[in-house]
Amino acid sequence: TQLLEQSPQFLSIQEGENLTVYCNSSSVFSSLQWYRQEPGEGPVLLVTVVTGGEVKKLKRLTFQFGDARKDSSLHITAAQPGDTGLYLCAGYFGNEKLTFGTGTRLTIIP
Amino acid sequence: DAGVIQSPRHEVTEMGQEVTLRCKPISGHDYLFWYRQTMMRGLELLIYFNNNVPIDDSGMPEDRFSAKMPNASFSTLKIQPSEPRDSAVYFCASSLRVVTEAFFGQGTRLTVV
Numbered sequence: 405t406q407l408l409e410q411s412p413q414f415l416s417i418q419e420g421e422n423l424t425v426y427c428n429s430s431s432v433f434s435s436l437q438w439y440r441q442e443p444g445e446g447p448v449l450l451v452t453v454v455t456g457g458e459v460k461k462l463k464r465l466t467f468q469f470g471d472a473r474k475d476s477s478l479h480i481t482a483a484q485p486g487d488t489g490l491y492l493c494a495g496y497f498g499n500e501k502l503t504f505g506t507g508t509r510l511t512i513i514p
Numbered sequence: 515d516a517g518v519i520q521s522p523r524h525e526v527t528e529m530g531q532e533v534t535l536r537c538k539p540i541s542g543h544d545y546l547f548w549y550r551q552t553m554m555r556g557l558e559l560l561i562y563f564n565n566n567v568p569i570d571d572s573g574m575p576e577d578r579f580s581a582k583m584p585n586a587s588f589s590t591l592k593i594q595p596s597e598p599r600d601s602a603v604y605f606c607a608s609s610l611r612v613v614t615e616a617f618f619g620q621g622t623r624l625t626v627v
Contacts, residue, residue: 435613446518446605446618447557454613492557500612501570502547504557 408493408505416511420482425508427476427493434496436476438467439504441490447504450478483512520606520619527626532594535622537606538587547616548581548591549605557605563589596626 409428417423427436435454439447451460453469453476460467464487466479480487493505519538527533539546548560561571566583574581578597583589593600603623607616 437615444620446607446621447616448618449615452613452615494616496613500545500564501559501562502607502609502616503559504549506556 408495408503410491410493410505410508412508413506414509414511416513417483418513419484422479422481423483423510424477424479425491425510427478427505429474429495429497431474431497433469433473433476434498436469436473436496437494437502438476438478439492439494441492441507447490447492447494483510485512485514488512518606518608518617518619520604520622522622523620525622525624527596527624529597529626530595531626532592533596533600533624533626535591535604535606535624537589537591537619539589539606539608540617541587543608543610543617545609545612545616546583546589547607547609548589549607551603551605551621552601560591593624596624598626601625 411426437452438450440450441447451467456471456473458469464481468477488511491508494502521536544565547562549557550560551557560573561581562569563583566586579593581591603621605618605621607618609616
């Protein structure tokens with residue numbers, strides 16, 4: 405069973421600060437996705453990364469896929485209250501099963 | 515398309531009763547996933563289908579859980595008999611192919627008392 409560990413589990417910071425959250429696995433990902441989930445809703449896709457070392461940017465969010473494809477990070481610059489939510493990484497491990505990480509619950513304080 | 519549609523949004527039932535959760539995936543999507551989310555265990559994959567065929571049900575916790583997909587536009591997850599520890603939010607998701615975006619429904623919040 406593949407396990408995706410995310411850290412930190414909880415993060416609370418002031419508006420305007422920068423932050424990074426992490427996703428790690430002992431197995432190699434075929435591809436990795438980041439989702440954000442808001443209360444009462446299902447997760448919504450932010451990005452998919454496939455190639456080791458790949459970096460993708462989505463406005464103030466920067467996603468990096470590790471060279472060995474076993475880890476990923478999400479960096480948010482100048483966090484805003486609208487960034488509040490549960491951030492989930494999810495990976496395919498050479499099969500069709502989309503396995504989710506444990507999640508990072510982010511709170512941005514105005 | 516209206517997205518993935520789940521019903522009901524909320525379900526409260528007594529222990530021992532049968533519960534049926536319903537899902538309508540996005541038209542044309544080949545894959546359908548059922549997940550369960552709790553604070554303790556996060557988002558767990560229960561079962562997934564490819565072209566209406568169950569491929570992997572290794573995440574189904576017990577024989578009390580069963581899932582069907584009689585056609586491309588409908589799937590059910592049934593719990594019989596239900597127990598308080600089944601209380602969770604159950605999500606259905608569909609995707610066009612592997613590695614593409616999984617679109618989630620709004621979930622069914624199940625409470626078993």
